[in-house]
Amino acid sequence: MxxxxxxxxxxxxxxxxxxxxxxxxxxxxxCRPCHQISPILEMLSQEHEGVVxxxxxxxxxxxxxxxxxxxxxxxxxxxFDSGAPKAWSLGAKPGYVLERELGLARVAKKxxxxxxxxxxGDGTGRRKPWWGARGR
Numbered sequence: 001m002x003x004x005x006x007x008x009x010x011x012x013x014x015x016x017x018x019x020x021x022x023x024x025x026x027x028x029x030x031c032r033p034c035h036q037i038s039p040i041l042e043m044l045s046q047e048h049e050g051v052v053x054x055x056x057x058x059x060x061x062x063x064x065x066x067x068x069x070x071x072x073x074x075x076x077x078x079x080f081d082s083g084a085p086k087a088w089s090l091g092a093k094p095g096y097v098l099e100r101e102l103g104l105a106r107v108a109k110k111x112x113x114x115x116x117x118x119x120x121g122d123g124t125g126r127r128k129p130w131w132g133a134r135g136r
Contacts, residue, residue, distance in 0.1 A: 002054075003038075006056070008062050020051065021053070021086075023041070025038075025054070025056040026057050026065075026069075026071045027057070028058060034092075037075050040098060044099060051107075051111045069085065075092060076090050077090075
């Protein structure tokens with residue numbers, strides 16, 4: 001899933017009323033660090049596809065949104081959950097740092113648990129024993 005561009009008109013529907021957590025990248029075309037984290041956010045959007053949505057807001061084209069969330073430095077990446085900002089990261093950082101600061105692993109785990117799907121195990125939320133499926 002690609003990082004989609006949103007506007008003031010679509011912000012409420014795409015972010016505030018979203019059923020899934022949303023990562024919002026506040027950026028500008030002239031910002032070099034913003035260009036540096038763009039491929040990182042694309043990669044994270046693919047890793048968390050279907051669990052977390054990723055969008056971007058150009059602060060020059062949509063200053064109302066940036067002002068509403070007091071964005072004064074970019075790149076600023078905010079995690080919205082249930083219509084409110086829950087975590088943020090400021091500046092260009094490696095993907096693992098962005099993921100940790102935004103708490104994406106925790107958010108993804110929570111969303112998967114809500115859906116009833118688990119990355120591993122038998123569907124009960126418990127991991128398989130280390131000795132395999134035999135279950136001694």
